[in-house]
Amino acid sequence: MNGEHMLIKKSFEDNKSDFSCPVCDENVRNILYIYHHQNEEYRIYECPSCGFLFARPVFLHTLKERQMDSVDDAELFGNSFLKKLYETAILKKEIYYTRKILGKGRLSLLDIGCGTGWTTHFWKNSGFATTGLEPSEIRGNVARERYGLKIISDYIENLNLDETFDVIILRQVIEHLESPGNMLERAKSFLRKGGIVVVVVPNINCIGRYVFGTKWTWVIPFHCNFFSPDTLRKLACKAGFDVLKTYQTPSPLWYPESFLRLFPDGNHLTKRIYHRLSSLSLIPFAPLVMLGYLLRLSDNITLIGRAKTD
Numbered sequence: 572m573n574g575e576h577m578l579i580k581k582s583f584e585d586n587k588s589d590f591s592c593p594v595c596d597e598n599v600r601n602i603l604y605i606y607h608h609q610n611e612e613y614r615i616y617e618c619p620s621c622g623f624l625f626a627r628p629v630f631l632h633t634l635k636e637r638q639m640d641s642v643d644d645a646e647l648f649g650n651s652f653l654k655k656l657y658e659t660a661i662l663k664k665e666i667y668y669t670r671k672i673l674g675k676g677r678l679s680l681l682d683i684g685c686g687t688g689w690t691t692h693f694w695k696n697s698g699f700a701t702t703g704l705e706p707s708e709i710r711g712n713v714a715r716e717r718y719g720l721k722i723i724s725d726y727i728e729n730l731n732l733d734e735t736f737d738v739i740i741l742r743q744v745i746e747h748l749e750s751p752g753n754m755l756e757r758a759k760s761f762l763r764k765g766g767i768v769v770v771v772v773p774n775i776n777c778i779g780r781y782v783f784g785t786k787w788t789w790v791i792p793f794h795c796n797f798f799s800p801d802t803l804r805k806l807a808c809k810a811g812f813d814v815l816k817t818y819q820t821p822s823p824l825w826y827p828e829s830f831l832r833l834f835p836d837g838n839h840l841t842k843r844i845y846h847r848l849s850s851l852s853l854i855p856f857a858p859l860v861m862l863g864y865l866l867r868l869s870d871n872i873t874l875i876g877r878a879k880t881d
Contacts, residue, residue: 578615578785581605585614590627592618593752593796594806606630606791615797623802624775629749630792634726637747639793640709645686647824652850654689661820662693665769668816668875669738672767678737681761683727684744688714691740695720699738704730727754735763742771746794755810759878768812770874772798774819777870778863779826786832788825800872812876819869826856 584600592599597620604615608630615626631637639645647653669678678699682691685703687710695701695718703722705711711722723730727744739758745751758768773790775797780787789797798806804814863869 577607578789578791579605579607580785588614588627590616590625592621592623593625593750594618594623594802594809595621597621604785608792621802621805622799623806624797626791626795629795631795634706634728637793638706639686640707642687642710642713645710646689650850653824657690658693662690664818664820665873665875666694666697669767669769672815672875672877673737673765679734679763680738680740681736682740682742683758684742685714685720685722685740686710688718688720688722690742691720692718694740702734702736727757730757730761732761735761735766737763737766738769739766740769740771742769743773745770746772746790746796746798749795751796752806752810755807755812759811762878764880765877767815767875767877768807770803770807770876772796772803772872774868774870774872775799776868778859778866778868779829779870781868782859783829783832786829788829798872803872803874807874807876811879813879814874814876816873816875818873819864819867820871820873821860821864822870823853823856823860825870826859827852830856 581602581604583602585602588600590599595618597618599616599618601617601619602614603617603624606613606615613626613628613630615624617624643649647657680694680699680701681704682701683704685691685705688703691701691703701720703714703720704725704727705714705722706724706726708724711724714720714722739762741758745754748754776799800817804817807814
């Protein structure tokens with residue numbers, strides 16, 4: 572979140588740079604935003620062919636920088652109402668479609684970037700044999716001690732397993748990675764024949780981004796890829812998946828923070844409320860969130876895909 576107020580809209584073409592779009596491989600020179608942080612300039616490019624937005628250079632250069640150790644935000648700041656709402660509206664829907672595709676029985680599941688294991692535990696209680704992959708020792712220990720989960724402490728880039736799984740979850744993960752397609756292909760290598768992947772990413776075509784613009788919570792510097800439903804589908808197909816289902820889900824979580832950035836002391840106020848998130852702070856934004864849902868401009872995208880067979 573630090574420094575996101577430094578995101579500046581700058582539409583122009585850079586004749587010196589020529590990057591390949593991670594989604595469609597088109598040459599990209601169109602710069603949509605400039606971001607300044609610690610005396611360095613970063614650029615967010617827009618692919619002229621598929622519309623994908625991505626940062627170059629990536630904001631975080633090493634695996635250690637990418638690691639997130641915070642616990643509270645991984646569990647919706649301990650807000651029991653929000654957690655229950657998420658389980659009911661989001662997780663149950665994912666499980667419903669998974670069961671519809673794969674059937675009943677005890678299916679094996681690998682949750683890549685499982686955080687503190689709260690959502691993984693919900694899948695476990697729904698009859699799945701779960702394993703979590705989490706590079707943060709702090710978050711991994713919470714997952715083990717609080718939820719009794721089997722956790723592998725590593726990054727997906729380093730993962731070396733003989734085991735394969737019926738389901739792989741990538742929840743809020745690939746938007747952090749410089750090569751999201753490569754990571755989807757790597758995840759596919761751990762799927763059993765007929766297995767599925769469940770991918771969840773923020774939707775850059777959400778109503779919040781259009782309302783708040785550069786004040787929107789882009790989650791920079793942690794996020795370097797910014798997906799729309801169309802670009803996520805194209806990336807999954809390129810990585811070797813048949814897309815079985817895509818849908819959008821609303822979330823009011825980033826609206827209070829984005830709103831406060833509209834004011835001179837917004838960044839200071841944001842820091843003050845960030846760890847005091849309550850259900851009441853989200854209520855004023857409920858109409859905007861609902862409008863986004865009705866217009867298919869919701870805050871997150873879920874994709875379910877099955878690995879293609881030769």
